[in-house]
Amino acid sequence: MDTGVLLTQVFNGLSLFSILLLMALGLAIIFGLMGVINLAHGEFMMIGAYTTYVIEIFFSKYVNGAFSMYIFVALISSFFLTAFIGFLTEKTLIQHLYKRPLDTLLATWGLSLILQQSFRNIFGANNVNVDMPKWLIGSFAISQDFNLPYNRIFILLLAILCVGGITLFLFKTRWGLRIRAVTQNRNMSSALGINTRKVDSVAFALGSGLAGIAGSALTMIGSVGPSTGQNYIVDSFMVVILGGIKSLLGTILSAFTIGEIQSVAEFFSSSSMAKVITLVGIIILLQIRPKGLFSMRVRA
């Protein structure tokens, strides 16, 4: 086999890892840290994707000169808009359901249906097309058959940036400290004077915002349609569950494991078979480590 093909495959694994990581990062906070089963996570990603679509259109119509830079504006607006919608969701819906996981499941599933149909009513039932900026089209050719697509390099860097940002936020800021305190022991934190309600809102908004960024970035790889979010939800949960609840490092490692298993298996068999092998792999891993790759021991 050509070395080019082999090296490309190694890069594909890395790229899949970064995509999975980006998808799961928001969920790692909402589901992993806060324990909220948010079935509307995929639709939150689509809010980011549609925001990107609107901004792309805006740029191509009104500020065509700066079109190549629209993606940065889109990423930032996606983050804030989705975070805001997440914030509202938490305030109106999730807040009342913290101790009732099954109700949360149903409520967020309902929310995902409502969001899907809203996309359909606003943007139409068809997929919409988001043009990439020119500098992201094409690939960086190292040799004849080893080339790295620019958009995948971009997503890889974005994933690293997001993970770095989140780590700094959680471990170096006061809000991060509060979030960690509340996830470790809610009652104790509350007794110590932390406003847990507020912490919940911030954490949920942050997780939603990250979903928005993921959705925005994935417009470079996949489609943007009312029900596209459904394609992402299973993979996102898979990454977080395998990674272990309450562990960011676990999420990273789990995204890496799944990404590599999937792309290697797919190369030597087929996509459908790769999905099967990945799922079997996850089941075996969860048999050995029922709480995920990394699990934090907490007294709660």
Added chain:
Amino acid sequence: MGSKGLSRRDFLKRTIGTGVGAMGLSLLSGGNWTKEVWAKEDVIKVGVLHSFSGTMAISEVSVANAELMAIEELNRNGGVLGKKIVPVIEDGASDWPTFAEKAKKLLLKDKVATVFGCWTSASRKAVLPVFERYNGLLWYPVQYEGMECSRNVFYTGAAPNQQIMPAVSWLLKNVGKKFYLLGSDYVFPRTANLIIKAQLKHEGGIMVAEEYVPLGHMEFSTIINKIKAKKPDVIFNTINGDSNVAFFKQLKNAGITADDIPVMSVSIAEDELRGIGGELVEGHLCAWNYFQSLDNPINKKFVENFKKKYGEHRVTDDPIEAGYIQVYLWAKAVEKAKTTDVDAVREAARGVEMDAPEGHVKIDPENQHLWKTPRIGKIRTDGQFDIIWDAKKPVKPDPFPAIVSNKVCNWLRYPKTGIGKRK
């Protein structure tokens, strides 16, 4: 339930706009209201059964639009048999059991004269027993994998020998011998590839790989890498739905253009191209019987009316056109039979012809499929097609291609089951 309520309201908007507002209202207030209003007038009720919500809404809403447009046009010209046609719209919701349930409702409760509907083969297979049991009539507007012969269905999309097989022959002659078969993992692509493989063997082509991806698959980097390693002359694409966007985006970014390896697709048309973006797919190929860019007066009128009705940004494509003409074909058969009785209409429909936007079409008297002209188009950056090949004249439909089956579908020779042995 939330999604259903919304989609019905969505209907309401749409249908009022199309001048069949009464129908939309009846959806909200149940069937009784309609009965009272229409009881005074003598009308013909027909069913329109498509997915207006869920994943398939992306394709089916447009087809339903075209069917409603045809109904409206017929009504404007006096209806059929001097009666007004009233559509009863049902949402199959991209869910196959729902399709069966709604089909039953249309036939038993609404007692519709005929039904126009379905898109996926799975939904057609789900409603088939209902139509056969209660002797209903279904007009099905989408190209499909063949291997079916039902007394209760008229197939107005392409049979395999009118789309897939001519495309394979053309590729072998004009592009190359090495085929990479790539499809979604369900009944249509697998059956289509069965036919393609048999044809390649027969006509001297080589299959370098056969690969299926789950519906909704988004990650194509590995497959593209395999394509690079296998170096095929052409990729034959039977991927359905969203995954097409991901596939073409990633193919382009991996540096493979239509000049290197052209992709021949049979499940994406103008409507889907709107969501992919012409620049990504420029130069790739599609096989259909109808393209919006067809240059004839009937098509020009059709495209103009469709845009006038649903918006300048809308496009027409093969299934949309098939949805449109099947309403007319049914109306012609009814006029010929002088009744809407299902058995009489079916017999009258045999051999019915019309000049359609795609050219001359005729219902095959033997197998209830349509004579259609195979064509191949090359995608332009504006998402429209340059037609680079056509078969010149309509081809007789053959739902059971001889290279994979020894059966024939012929209701005239085998009136009991329709199916006999090929001689």
